[in-house]
Amino acid sequence: MTGTEIYKRTPAYEKQAREIKLHAPHWKLLLAYDGQRSLSEVAMSAETSFADALPLTQKFLDQDWIEEMPITLDQYLKRTGAVDISSVTAVLPPTVLHEPPKAASAAPTPPPPLPIPAQPPLVKPEAPFVLTPPAQPTVAKTGPRVMKLSAVVDFITSIVGNISIGQLLVYRVFLRVPPELLTAEEIASVYLVNDSSLIQSEKLQRAIADAVNAVTKRALPDSVFAPA
Numbered sequence: 381m382t383g384t385e386i387y388k389r390t391p392a393y394e395k396q397a398r399e400i401k402l403h404a405p406h407w408k409l410l411l412a413y414d415g416q417r418s419l420s421e422v423a424m425s426a427e428t429s430f431a432d433a434l435p436l437t438q439k440f441l442d443q444d445w446i447e448e449m450p451i452t453l454d455q456y457l458k459r460t461g462a463v464d465i466s467s468v469t470a471v472l473p474p475t476v477l478h479e480p481p482k483a484a485s486a487a488p489t490p491p492p493p494l495p496i497p498a499q500p501p502l503v504k505p506e507a508p509f510v511l512t513p514p515a516q517p518t519v520a521k522t523g524p525r526v527m528k529l530s531a532v533v534d535f536i537t538s539i540v541g542n543i544s545i546g547q548l549l550v551y552r553v554f555l556r557v558p559p560e561l562l563t564a565e566e567i568a569s570v571y572l573v574n575d576s577s578l579i580q581s582e583k584l585q586r587a588i589a590d591a592v593n594a595v596t597k598r599a600l601p602d603s604v605f606a607p608a
Contacts, residue, residue, distance in 0.1 A: 388415030556591035
């Protein structure tokens with residue numbers, strides 16, 4: 381299941397409805413199948429995570445309480461916003477989070493510096509003989525880790541394995557991140573493919589990690605950070 385399937389309740393369900401016993405959240409999901417909305421939309425309306433909705437949907441299918449409604453290609457493209465790749469190659473648009481700040485008016489270009497006249501070479505006096513003490517070994521300082529935004533996006537979309545739902549999940553995650561932290565790092569959009577943004581701020585890194593955990597119930601892996 382990809383989340384784009386559309387299900388409706390069957391006549392078998394109507395006959396057995398008064399005898400079926402389910403937990404209240406499961407009833408909420410079962411009654412949401414209306415033959416109009418996709419599986420991902422039904423899960424959101426029933427306040428059920430997509431991961432929990434998948435096995436319940438399969439259970440309802442096995443009991444013959446719901447059935448899938450086939451749709452045409454045009455209906456599929458219209459509902460998902462996907463592009464027919466058989467006729468055109470498209471690049472997914474970025475998920476816009478905040479409007480980028482207006483660019484300041486360009487400062488006037490300063491005049492080129494005046495050339496410095498060549499000076500005659502100076503005769504360097506011989507330096508006195510000085511014993512140089514042995515160099516002390518330097519200790520490498522460990523700086524703050526740098527988070528790769530593309531790795532964060534890849535991790536979020538890999539949880540559901542579907543581009544359309546993954547884009548929605550990325551949007552929900554970054555809506556939880558304080559906008560002032562994003563604008564401080566000059567991040568106004570998040571691209572689903574090859575986003576080159578690097579996050580230096582530890583505050584923003586923590587905010588993104590907290591948002592991912594709140595929405596997906598997963599912790600960010602160390603692979604989202606650039607090698608030291």
